[in-house]
Amino acid sequence: MLLVLAKNILRDGCREEFLAVAKLLVEGTRKEAGCLAYDLxxxxxxxxxxxxxxxxxxxxxxAAHRASEHFQAYVPRLNDYRTGPSQVTVCEVEPF
Amino acid sequence: MLLVLAKNILRDGCREEFLAVAKLLVEGTRKEAGCLAYDLxxxxxxxxxxxxxxxxxxxxxxAAHRASEHFQAYVPRLNDYRTGPSQVTVCEVEPF
Structure with a gap:
């Protein structure tokens, strides 16, 4: 099981636009078969x-998430509202 | 809904001891009524x-988590195996 943290730093004054696009990404991702959780x-x-x-x-x-239509459609648009790409940390969940 | 990220940096050679104590904390926390998810x-x-x-x-x-017996019992023991206390980021989940 993978747990991914993607830190986003927004440009000033872009929150509403960022949230509008992020919502679409969240809604699409939560429908993916292999997605166990996806929150902003x-x-x-x-x-x-x-x-x-x-x-x-x-x-x-x-990988399927990153290849998905919603990822390909919305992530580039998120770049308009943040200071740079996500700072991504990929982790493996301990099997407790 | 709160989402909390607690970054832990381990001292070299302490992983097994850290994981043994962390497992107890995870198991106790997952039983808390207000805990929706808790992973290491x-x-x-x-x-x-x-x-x-x-x-x-x-x-x-x-707050109930931090006051719990398992938190009070195990978090101090985790300190033996990490370079310092957790670096805690408290977030609010966007209601999408």
């Missing part, structure tokens, strides 16, 4: 910092 | 970096 979370201490927190059955499911 | 995830690019990724119904549930 707002850092409570840094108003321009958001994290996509994502859980996939395995690496193949994560 | 190993950063695939930094062998000493682990994240507790936690989701709670609300702030009160997160």
């Amino acid at each position: 979370a707002a850092d409570q201490e840094n108003e321009n910092v958001y994290y996509f927190v994502e859980k996939y059955v395995d690496a193949a499911a994560f | 995830a190993a950063d695939q690019e930094n062998e000493n970096v682990y994240y507790f990724v936690e989701k709670y119904v609300d702030a009160a549930a997160f």
Whole structure:
């Protein structure tokens, strides 16, 4: 099981536009067969910092996510509203 | 809904001891009424970096977690195996 953290730093004044596109990405991703969880979370201490927190059955499911139509359609549009691409950390969930 | 990221940097050679105590904390926390998810995830690019990724119904549930017996019992023991306390980021999940 993979757990992915994708830190996004927004450009000032772009929150509403970012959230509108992010919502579409979240809705599409949650329908993916291999996606176990997919949330966008707002850092409570840094108003321009958001994290996509994502859980996939395995690496193949994560790859399928990145190849999906919604990913290909919306991620480039998110780039318009953030200071740079996501800072992505890929983790393996401990099997407790 | 709260999503909490707790970054842990382990001291060299302490992984097995850290995981043994962390497992007890994970098992106890997953039984909490207000806990929606609680995972320990190993950063695939930094062998000493682990994240507790936690989701709670609300702030009160997160407070109950920190007041719980298992938190009080095990978190101090985790300190023996990491370079410092968790680096905690508290986030609010976007209601998509």
